[in-house]
Amino acid sequence: MPIPETAFFSLPKAPSDSLRIAGDWTLQHYAELRDLIAQVPATERQAFSAVDLSGLAGLDTAGGQLLAELLGPEQLQQATQNSADLSRERRTLLQRIASSCGDQPDPTKKEPLLLISLLERIGASMAGLYAHVIELLGFIGLTLSSLARNLLRPGNWRLTAIVAQIEQTAFNAIPIVALLTFMVGAVIAFLGATVLESFGASIYTVDLIAFSFLREFGVLLTAILMAGRTASAFTAQIGSMKANEEIDAIRALGLNPLEILVLPRVLALLIAMPALTFIAMLSGLFGGAMVCAMSLDISPTMYLSMLHQNIELRHFLLGIAKAPVFAFLIAVIGCLEGFKVSGSAESVGEHTTSSVVQCIFVVILVDALAALFYMEMGW
Incomplete structure (x- = not known):
């Protein structure tokens, strides 16, 4: 093949011949070199028996590419x-370019099958879930040990911080909790009255409301509200810090950040x-009482009388017993996700979302x- 006089390398006569690189391989001559x-x-590329770089005059990143x-x-x-005449700077530049090009995926490589890719993702997700569960259990252990260590040391209690957190998590949340449970209680009363009326058992709507709110819904x-409101606040506060x-x-x-923040x-x-x-239970019962008084002609006095006669105290105790467990899990998950923030605003948002999702999932799972445990025990 005829070569013009301004060529920057000599083409070999056969693919197995050696290739001689010469001239300026710089951005200024990029178009000519590309041609x-x-x-x-x-x-025939990448099939030369040897490459001679002794005639290389100028070199920059574009020429190296x-x-x-x-x-x-x-x-x-x-x-x-193999080129002993190359300077240290050019040798380093070409080696860096070669290594970076070698890290790129091969376009000729076939993609794995869909089933293989799906199984790979499932395996990676399960491994991540296992690591996360171990991390959560470890953080729960640290929290419990720190709590037990400081429980008998009143001097280490941070009463100001505890009171401030109670104000934020309890007093400021009363309106939204009371309003939501009131409306849910009214909805359950409407549904119960509609379904039970066909059986002539509308009077048992009171029992339905009481059982549902004392044992479960309250x-x-x-x-769930605390998971969305408080766990996210814990994660955002600690994550910002x-x-x-x-x-x-x-x-x-x-x-110790655990004692000060967690x-x-x-x-x-x-x-x-x-x-x-407790406020949610009262609000739900009040919402149901309102619907019963307006739709079922059940007076408030009769409503309270039926509650007293048909609903045992154990239903209230079984429901309220789950509150500390949920509170501990929500607080621990929210704080743990805050400590896992890497340092950027994007990371704060990701872990805040993750804490809310995890808290809701764990709360429903434990509930x-x-x-099931209550049912098996006959409670």
Whole structure:
């Protein structure tokens, strides 16, 4: 093949011949070099017996990329090592380019089958779930040990922080909890009256409302609200401190972030959750009483009388007993996700969302297990 006098490399006569690189391989001559490389068939590239870089005059990153395209990463790496005349700077540049090109995926490589890819994702998800469960159990153990260590040391209690957290998690949440459970109680009363009326048993709507709110809905709705309202706040607060390196400053002062940030929130929610659950139960019963008085002609006096006669105290105790468990799990998950923030605003948002989803899932899972346990025990 005829070569013009301004060529920057000599084309071999056969694919097995050696290739001599010469001239300036710089951005200024990029278009000419691209045309010369295009003259070499794709099947004959990367198949040279030897590469001579002794005639190389100028070189920059653009020229190095063209050399990697012509020779391939492996042959460029080999040629760089075999060329003793190259300066250290050019050798380093070409080796970096060759290694970066070698990290790129091979376009000719076939994609794995859909089933293989699906199984791979399932396996990775299960491994991530296992690691997350182990991490959560470890953090629960640390929290419990720290709580037990400081329980008999009143001097270590941070009463100001606990009271401030109680105000945020309990008092400020009373309106939304009471309103939501009131409306849900009214809806359940409407549905119960509609279904039971066809059986001539509308009077048992009172029992339906009482059973549902004392055993399940009161504590469950409160826990879900706390998961969306309080767990997200815990994650955002601790995550922002992590991003601003305030937690590192706490450690630098010789203090334990677990005792300063986690324990006050856990204790506050342990106090706030049962109180909010009790308010939710009362609000749900009040909403049901309103519907019964307007639609079923059941007076408030009769409503209370039926509650007193038909509903035992154990239903209230079984429902309120789940509140501290839910409170502890919500607080621990919210704080743990805050400590896992990497430092950016995007990470704060991701872990805040993750804490809400995890809390709601764990609350519903534990509530279902508790319902099965109560049923098996005959409670």
